[in-house]
Amino acid sequence: MGAGHAHKLYVRGSSPVHALPPHCKLAAVLCFVVVVVSTPREAVWAFGLYAVLIGAVAALARIPAGFLLKRLLFEVPFVAFAVLLPFVAQGERTEVLGLSLSVNGLWGAWNILAKGTLGVAASVLLAATTELRQLLLGLQRLKLPPLLVQIASFMIRYGDVISDELRRMRIARESRGFEARGVRHWGVLAKTAGALFIRSYERGERVHLAMVSRGYAGSMPVIDEVTASRAQWSYALALPAAALLVCLLGWFL
Amino acid sequence: MVPVTTAPSLEVRGLAYAYPDGHQALFGVDFSIGRGERVALLGPNGAGKTTLVLHLNGILTGGAGTVHVAGTPVVKANFAEVRRRVGIVFQDPDDQLFMPTVREDVAFGPAAAGLRGPELEACVRKALSLVGMEEFADRPPHHLSFGQRRRVAVATVLAMEPEILVLDEPSSNLDPASRRELADILRSLDVTVLMVTHDLPYALELCPRSLVLSDGVIAADGPTGELLADEELMRANRLELPFGFDPRSVRTGAQG
Numbered sequence: 001m002g003a004g005h006a007h008k009l010y011v012r013g014s015s016p017v018h019a020l021p022p023h024c025k026l027a028a029v030l031c032f033v034v035v036v037v038s039t040p041r042e043a044v045w046a047f048g049l050y051a052v053l054i055g056a057v058a059a060l061a062r063i064p065a066g067f068l069l070k071r072l073l074f075e076v077p078f079v080a081f082a083v084l085l086p087f088v089a090q091g092e093r094t095e096v097l098g099l100s101l102s103v104n105g106l107w108g109a110w111n112i113l114a115k116g117t118l119g120v121a122a123s124v125l126l127a128a129t130t131e132l133r134q135l136l137l138g139l140q141r142l143k144l145p146p147l148l149v150q151i152a153s154f155m156i157r158y159g160d161v162i163s164d165e166l167r168r169m170r171i172a173r174e175s176r177g178f179e180a181r182g183v184r185h186w187g188v189l190a191k192t193a194g195a196l197f198i199r200s201y202e203r204g205e206r207v208h209l210a211m212v213s214r215g216y217a218g219s220m221p222v223i224d225e226v227t228a229s230r231a232q233w234s235y236a237l238a239l240p241a242a243a244l245l246v247c248l249l250g251w252f253l
Numbered sequence: 254m255v256p257v258t259t260a261p262s263l264e265v266r267g268l269a270y271a272y273p274d275g276h277q278a279l280f281g282v283d284f285s286i287g288r289g290e291r292v293a294l295l296g297p298n299g300a301g302k303t304t305l306v307l308h309l310n311g312i313l314t315g316g317a318g319t320v321h322v323a324g325t326p327v328v329k330a331n332f333a334e335v336r337r338r339v340g341i342v343f344q345d346p347d348d349q350l351f352m353p354t355v356r357e358d359v360a361f362g363p364a365a366a367g368l369r370g371p372e373l374e375a376c377v378r379k380a381l382s383l384v385g386m387e388e389f390a391d392r393p394p395h396h397l398s399f400g401q402r403r404r405v406a407v408a409t410v411l412a413m414e415p416e417i418l419v420l421d422e423p424s425s426n427l428d429p430a431s432r433r434e435l436a437d438i439l440r441s442l443d444v445t446v447l448m449v450t451h452d453l454p455y456a457l458e459l460c461p462r463s464l465v466l467s468d469g470v471i472a473a474d475g476p477t478g479e480l481l482a483d484e485e486l487m488r489a490n491r492l493e494l495p496f497g498f499d500p501r502s503v504r505t506g507a508q509g
Contacts, residue, residue, distance in 0.1 A: 133353040153353060160395045161347055206348040213310055213341045214362040214413065215333060221364030223357050223373070 009071065009127040016235070017061035017129045021228040022138025024236035029126045031240035033119045035247045041111040043250030047118065053242055054121045061129050071124040075116055082112040132156055137226045146219055153220075154207075162200055169196065260324030261285045262417045262445035263309065263339075269469075270304060270316030278304040279316065280469040286417070288323075291439075291446040293456035293477060296466035297491035302449045305466065306419055309447075310339040323416045337366055340410030344421045346402035350394035355386065355405050358394065362413040380412035381405075384438050400431025404438065417445040424452045453481055453494055457503060465490055478503075 017025075039046050058068055089105030130138070133156070140149045169192055180189055208216075228236075263286040271277040278301040286292050296302050307313040308320055311327045320327040327335050343349045352358035359377045368376060381387045384404040394402055403423070410418060423439070424432050436459055439446060450456055456463055457477050465473040465480060467490040473480055480486060481500035487493065494500065 156353055157351055207351050209312060210343050210349045213336055215336050215365035223360045223364045
């Protein structure tokens with residue numbers, strides 16, 4: 001739909017995955033993540049199967065593997081901690097390449113890394129096949145508190161406006177010979193942040209005025225109704241269902 | 254729709270208002286605008302123009318005096334009705350366009366009034382076609398030029414089929430081509446217009462009649478050409494024509 005609303009996480013396409021209603025996809029990703037997280041960490045093969053499942057969905061959505069892998073780099077700062085675990089954890093130790101590592105720590109690191117990567121991969125797929133505003137409609141449909149949905153939608157609308165304002169303020173600062181160097185200039189930057197806050201607050205008041213003038217009375221009117229057929233639901237839930245099967249096997253084998 | 258009435262689109266009687274901090278902005282404003290008229294509200298900065306506009310749909314209330322829109326008094330019980338009938342186009346389109354796409358923004362007003370489905374779609378398409386912006390329906394507003402955003406802002410209000418269109422500084426920040434395009438659009442609309450501006454040539458071009466608001470009262474009310482030619486009146490109210498502009502030398506389409 002929205003031409004030009006190209007977020008860099010979104011990959012334009014017309015695959016069956018793109019066509020699914022957003023709330024089905026959201027529910028499917030959530031269920032998938034829950035299933036993955038509740039899989040025992042010792043069932044290493046299960047995580048391999050999950051990765052195959054994700055790969056299959058990506059292929060169906062025609063998302064290039066390179067794109068998916070590049071977006072996965074996202075998680076690096078979050079899992080950096082996992083790398084430390086084998087060194088600092090207590091308990092039985094083992095030798096790997098001459099390093100003394102904790103067995104428990106190794107399992108812990110594997111656990112975080114595997115589950116985290118699968119979760120991020122699923123979310124990246126969701127973001128790559130669903131437009132931001134579609135996601136909002138999906139969240140609205142899933143009965144997320146309307147206030148949160150409204151806040152998120154205003155963030156999307158005004159993010160650019162506010163960063164533009166910030167850019168103009170930076171240009172104005174630099175045009176008068178200011179360059180932020182070192183701690184001594186933090187005061188100026190803090191004042192910029194304060195000014196930006198006040199400007200945004202006042203804009204918020206003006207936007208509210210415009211909304212009230214057009215009949216806003218506390219809740220957003222429903223403009224696009226998103227609906228899903230039973231077939232679409234079962235299609236979307238195929239992913240978490242398959243994952244659940246793997247998970248159960250992981251517990252009982 | 255509403256039954257045909259002979260009541261004027263807008264009737265303001267004895268309107269006075271002081272802000273909570275004690276600053277008095279309006280001191281008894283009286284005027285009336287007939288159905289289908291295009292009227293300019295002129296006045297220097299700080300004359301109370303914006304304060305007056307915010308009274309027209311009940312955003313500000315609590316002072317003395319009354320406002321009637323097509324015979325309906327602007328009181329709390331009628332706010333929903335009045336806000337549908339008075340379409341205010343604010344000065345900064347970024348304030349007016351708050352939805353993720355143009356289409357959703359234009360749909361906001363009618364949807365808030367309860368319109369759904371194909372009727373809503375038809376209403377949005379009609380409003381966008383009136384301002385020549387149909388092909389931009391699925392664009393996010395921040396990807397449009399300023400002039401396009403202003404036109405969409407007009408469409409968001411037209412979608413509610415207002416009795417009266419109130420424009421706050423419609424020509425501000427527009428380049429000459431966008432300015433002319435907006436003028437063409439406004440002329441083509443079959444709706445009562447109140448245009449708040451200090452762009453005097455624009456007022457002369459579009460509005461046969463003008464009101465001069467100065468220090469919170471209506472200082473003059475008459476044909477735009479005559480008011481602009483009255484040098485003493487202009488000087489007394491801090492209104493100035495652009496350099497080299499002579500209102501007597503301009504033949505306007507405003508009468509038509």
